[in-house]
Amino acid sequence: MAKHARRDRRFRLTLAAAAAVAASLPIAAVAATSGSSDSATQARPYIVGGQEASIQDYPYAVYLTDSKGNQFCGGTLVSSSAVVTAAHCATAMSESNLRVVAGRQDENGSGGVVTKVTDVWTEPGYSDPGKGDDVAVLSLDRQVSYRPVSLPDSSDQSLYREGTNATVVGWGRTADGGARSEVLRKATVPVVSDASCSQSYSNYDAKSMVCAGYPQGGTDACQGDSGGPLLVGDTLIGIVSWGDGCAQAGKPGVYARVSTYANDIKAQSQKRSLLW
Template sequence: MAVPFRRSLLLASGALLAVAAVAVPVVVGTASADPAAAGQPRIVGGDKASLADHPYAVYLTDSGGNQFCGAVIVSSTAVATAAHCAKAVAKEEIRVVAGREDKRTDEGDVLTVSKVWVSKGYSDPTKGDDIAVLTVRGQLGYRPAQLPDSGDAAAYREGTKATVLGWGRIADGGDRSDYLRSAVVPVVSDSACRSDYNVYDAKTMVCAGYAEGGADACQGDSGGPLVVGDTLIGIVSFGDGCGKAGKPGVYTRVSTYADDIKAQAKPRLLG
C-alpha cells in the first residue's frame, strides 16, 4: 500500500513547482482548549527559536527570495540539506540565507552556491539517501552544527529528546512562519517507525515524534536540522501530514552519511 506523503509547493524562476517529498512539520504544539469547540481550525504552532542558540540553522530560497527548504551549516563553506531540496531548484538559482532569524528582515548573509553534492543512491525520499551538501561562494561566519560519528547509535536511542528547527508551515497547508521555530520531539524506535511507514529503512532514516502527534515539522521545513544538543542527527525528509497521531516525522539518519558530509564540507584551500 502506498504511503501518502505531503508535497511542498514553491515558486522558482517564476514557475510553480511541486517538490515530491515533504518536509516534516516545523515544530508544533497543541492548544490547551479544543479549538474545534470554538469553531476554529486546529492550531499547529510551536515555539519561537533563537539563532543565538542555533546559529547553524539556515534556509534556502530561489533567486526571487522565495523560501522553499531549510538547511544546516556543517562548515565555513557548506550546508547540508535534503537531496529533494537540492534537486528542486537549479544550482544557479539556489540561495543560502544565514544569520536571518526573521525572514522579513535583511539581516545576515545571502550566498550563492558553487557546487551541489547529492548522495549517489538518492532517487526519492521514501527510498532513503535523502541528503545533499551545498558548497557556497564566500564564507559562512556562523558556528556549524556538530556531526555524529559514523555509525554512532547513542543519539538514536528510543526516547532521546531532539529538536527540529525550521521556517516552514505552522499547520498542514497553513501559512509559513516568518521566523525560526523549534519543537522538541522524541526519537522513535526503528520497529515502531517501520510499523507506521512500510518504506522505513533503519540504515538511512530515523523517526521522531509523539505517538499522539502534536509536534512535528511541516511543508517548507524539508532539509532542516534535527539536533540533540548541537549534534546533527537528522535532516527533515518526509512524513504523512504534520503532527498527525501515529505518523512521526521521518528524517535522514545523518550518522550514515557523516564521512561523506565531512568530505564535501571540507573548507576550500585559498590561494
C-alpha cells in the first residue's frame, strides 16, 4: 500500500486540473486522477524554486488545455504545426477535446493563439511513464508563427553530460501539492548521471530517460509541467515525465530523453508540415 501511494505522486499532470476536467476525460484518465490506474501514477506538478519567464525568450513553449480552457500539461513547438509533449498528456483526454495554447505567457491573458488538435501520435512502445517512451506529437489545425525549438542529433550525447545546466519551463505548480502558476516560469537544474539516477529510481532506463535536479532538491518541475521542455540553450533535451514528488532531496525529475526519439519526432512533425 505504501509503495503504491508513493508511485501515485510521480505523474506531473496537474491533478487539480485533471479533476476539473474529469467529466470530459476518457475512463482510463479519470481512473488515473483517483490513483486507481497504473498508467497515470507518474505525472507531476509545476516549476518549484524557479522564477517568472518571458514567452519571448521561449517562443516554442506551449501549454495544453481541454476545450473549456483548463490547463493540465505543457508542450514544445517542433514545427509551425506540430507540438511534442508527454504521451501521458496526449492520452489524458480525447483528441477532439485537446487544445494547444501558443504565444501566451499569462493564462489569464488573451495573447497568442489557441489551436485544436487534428492528430495524436504516441511513441509505439509507450504504456506508462515509468516504463519509458513517454513521447507524443500533436498535429495542430493551423500553422502558428512562433519559432520552433531545436532538436538534438540522435547520436550526440554531449548535452547529457553530468552537471550540464539545463532549463525547465512551464505553467505547473510552484510547490508539491501547492497552487498552480498562471504565468510561465523557469528554473535551472543540472543533468544527473545515469548511475546516480539509477540509485534514485530502480526503474530508471538510461535509453529512454534522463534525470535533472540538485542532490539537495529544492528546484524541480512539478504537477502541470508534464510534457514541457527541458532545454540546453534552445535545444530540447528532455520532456517532463515523472518523478517522486517535487523537488525532494535525492529524487531528481525524470524526463524523456529526446535524443533517443529525435528522428521519430522530426519525421512526425515533417509529415504534419507537408499537409500545409
